[in-house]
Amino acid sequence: MFANPEFKVNPYPAYRRLRENAPIHWTDSFGGAWLLPRYADVVKAMRDPRLSARRSYLLVDRLPREDRKELAQLNRIVGNWISFLDPPEHSRLRKPLETVFTPAALKTMRPCIEKIADSLLDKMQEKGEMEFMHDFAYPFPSLVLANVLGIPTKDLDRFIAWSDDFVSFQAPKPTLEVATRAQNSLIAITEYFKALLAERHQEQHNIFCLLKDFEDEEGELPLEAILAQFTMLIIVGQETTRYFLGNAVLALLQHPQQWEILKRDPSLAPNAVQELLRYESSVQSSIRLITEEFVLHGRTLKPGQFVISLIGSANRDPAKFTNPEILDITRSQPPHIAFGYGAHFCLGAALAHMESEIALNCLLNRMPNLKLASDTPDWNLEISLRGLNRLPVAC
């Protein structure tokens, strides 16, 4: 199923079949894993302590055994990311980061994010056309994240290149050369933030002193673990939002009546973002390692096997959402799980939401007659991170 090009272009019919046939399925893909397609099971799995987030080694295990020893530093850095940790280590490192990403803390950033969106559109408006991914979706989250993390604009290109190296490594079947480049970039990010951390430590109220000065009953946080979180934020904070913005604009332009509704009533933008996250999110699945044997829907799940929660399928489960295949930005809805659920709920959810809302409002104001310039969406054909390579539009 996953290798099928049709699935990669449009996974939703396959998700429907999975949901309708059974609540759990075995797949030999991904080295063997259990698939959960229904909303109720996905939500339970994301809170199940028998399912561990410690799966960072899977990245390097995709390479031949003899190459893996070259990638020890990559393994070590990624192994410290909160997304790959369980409590209590996970909670300890996540806590200080949360304070930076609350809606209240981000509120002061709004005018600056609006300015970034506007300045990107300024460049395009004259031309009357744009390739939305390249011209907006790609640079926008990078510029925003650089602002949130306090990265000087002069370093932005480096910061995007480092993230791109890791994204290339995440694609299926990476070579040792690609993996080594990703490792070198992670080391470069670490060194970069080590210097920035030393430089900015005296300043008040920034992410650096927040992390460096954080202390709990166990004392200060280890510097190595703090630096690892920066490598993680730089990667996950760009690609997820970039792809979601493309998916959101494509979905709206494929449903012009929804675009018109939003144009008439821009106050619907926050609701529209929620509905678009439900309908066509960038993060389609979440994987966990089984740590103890248990039975689920009559199937025995064994330690060492994996569970893949199909978020994209759960968000279109008719047991949870009325007419789930319909995009309706006025929907008053039960909560989608595009940002996950439980302890690993997306740390950047409020930021991603604010960025998306600002981007939509800006597009509606500045380019109310936006139209698709191609009938065939150019999907990236990735399974867990769904997004477009290109999205040409006329504005």
Ligand code: HEM
């Ligand atoms: C539309 C954009 C985004 C989507 C759809 C998204 C989705 C998700 C999902 C589904 C998870 C949970 C994964 C799991 O449980 O396996 C997650 C976790 C995470 N996200 Fe996002 N995300 C987005 C944007 C962002 C941004 C902008 C940032 C940072 C600036 C961010 C940082 C994180 C982090 C650090 C985690 C791990 C949290 C933890 O393990 O405690 N995300 N995201």
